[in-house]
Amino acid sequence: MLELQENVSLQAFNSFGFDVSARYFVELNSVEQLDMLRQLIDRCGLPVLIIGGGSNLVLTDDLNQLVVLNRISGHAISEVEGGVLCVTAGAGEDWHSLVRWTLEQSCYGLENLSLIPGTVGAAPMQNIGAYGVELKDRMLSLEAYDLNSGETVLFSCEDCQFGYRDSVFKSRYPGRYLITHVTFGLSRTFNPVLHYGGLTGELSARGIESPSALELSDLICEVRNSKLPQPQQIGNAGSFFKNPVIPVDQAEKLKQRFPKLVAFADRSGYSKLAAGWLIDQLGWKGRREGDAGVYDKQALVLVNHGQASGQEILELAGNIQADVFKCFGVMLEIEPRCYP
Ligand SMILES: Cc1cc2nc3c(=O)[nH]c(=O)nc-3n(C[C@H](O)[C@H](O)[C@H](O)COP(=O)(O)OP(=O)(O)OC[C@H]3O[C@@H](n4cnc5c(N)ncnc54)[C@H](O)[C@@H]3O)c2cc1C
The missing domain is CATH 3.30.43.10 (Uridine Diphospho-n-acetylenolpyruvylglucosamine Reductase, domain 2)
Known part of the structure; x- marks a missing residue:
């Protein structure tokens, strides 16, 4: 019922x-x-x-x-194909609990995505990512219920057209599919991804030379807890803006004006800028407009200090966008989904 x-x-x-x-x-x-x-x-x-x-x-x-x-639940290692472990999970499962469960089963691959809040079924929506790994690197397929036709549809990774915090579910078919199950391709061999976010430095500071997958997951949880506010303590949705991707020549011109600009190589001909750096430069970190504020440890995170409404958070976001555009000529895109 x-x-x-x-x-x-x-x-x-x-x-x-x-x-x-x-x-x-x-x-x-x-x-x-x-x-x-x-x-x-x-x-x-x-x-x-x-x-x-x-x-x-x-x-x-x-x-x-x-x-x-x-709240569709359940998770299982469904089959083993050519050394790949297929792990299928119900869309309503808690994402971090699934990550930890896979590690306890000696199934490796999701450890860098530890402690991302939310459910398994929402993860493909924006192709969640952290510490150099994105969902698309580990997902094999998903099942979704078409709310228009009532049919169940199988999507391959390719069908999902994953991009940076993007998928076909977010851009092309918003609201049409209810994702019911997601299947991941994991491995019995632990191949740590350590090149991103200062992980190697954090490991050597703790005297860990070659971490186990659980140690890496623990470390990522620790680092995330030190940088990001816990929603139970202060309301937030993680990064509020996507890192803007701009043509290389535009990034180079900006670099001449702002030599400390934080930019990374992206797809051919494009650079990705650190949105947090842009916002921070303009003095937004820790600022408040009523109960809507910018987190004091991370300029990319907007927070609700108590009684802020969604509209007030969007107004603050709009002021930040306008300021960043005025100074850097770059329009920041909002990452969370806004309703109604
Ligand atoms: C502190 C914090 C840190 C975060 N860090 C990261 C990070 O490192 N990387 C990252 O990528 N994200 C991060 N996020 C964002 C968030 O955790 C992810 O986007 C997560 O996948 C959202 O899951 P959810 O279940 O909460 O989705 P919801 O917020 O419930 O929904 C998000 C969207 O997905 C849709 N949706 C949800 N479930 C389904 C379903 N089963 N089928 C179809 N559509 C569905 C909703 O309609 C909505 O459009 C962070 C958020 C917070 C609060």
Whole structure:
């Protein structure tokens, strides 16, 4: 049975802690309930919003929608093909718990993505990434329920058209698919990825020469905890802006004006700038506009100091975007998904 609730507060279901409500709300626990969900959608006659952990959402107002809280659970090592371990997980599983479970099963590959909040099913939405690894590097396929046709569709990694914090689900088909299961290709051999984010320096500072996968995961958790605010303590959605990707010649001109500009090589002909550096240069770190603020340890993270609304966070974001554009000629793009 699916229990349809009305006028439900979403405060506990979004990591910013915005107190908006959903006109209708239902918790989905298994794929067997999808037919019933279809009937509810038809009955409500309202657009659907799928929520996992709510850690990448800006909710600016009450939602005249049917909000579906995805809690499809389960995970298993399904088969072994040519040394690749196929791990399939339900979309409602907690992402970090899945990462730790795979490591405990001696399945390696997800360790750099430790402690990213949220669910397995939301991870493909923006191709989550951290410490030099992206979801697309480890995903084999996913299953999704087409909310328009009621069909279940299998997407290969290629079908998802993953990009930097992007996928076909975010750009081409927003709101059309409910991801139900994701399958990863992992390995019994641990090949640590250490080139990114000062991991080697952090390891040698701790006297660790060749870390185990669990040690690497622990280290990443420790570093993340020291840099990022815990949503339970202060509302946030992680990085609020994407790192802008601009043509190399534009980056070089900026570098002449700002020799300390932080830029990395990206796809051919493009450079990726550190958005946090741009924001920091303009003195935004730690600033507040009412209860909407910029985190004092990381300029890329916007925080809710208590009673900020989603609209106020977006206003602060708009002021930062305008300031960065005025000074650097670069438009920052907002990373979380905004609703309604
Ligand atoms: C402190 C903090 C640190 C973070 N660090 C990182 C990081 O290092 N790297 C990174 O990439 N992200 C990071 N994030 C962002 C966030 O954790 C990820 O985007 C995560 O994948 C969101 O998962 P969620 O379940 O909370 O998604 P939600 O916020 O619930 O939803 C996000 C989007 O996905 C859609 N969605 C959710 N579930 C499904 C589903 N089953 N099927 C279809 N659509 C779905 C929603 O409709 C919405 O559009 C961070 C966030 C926080 C708060």
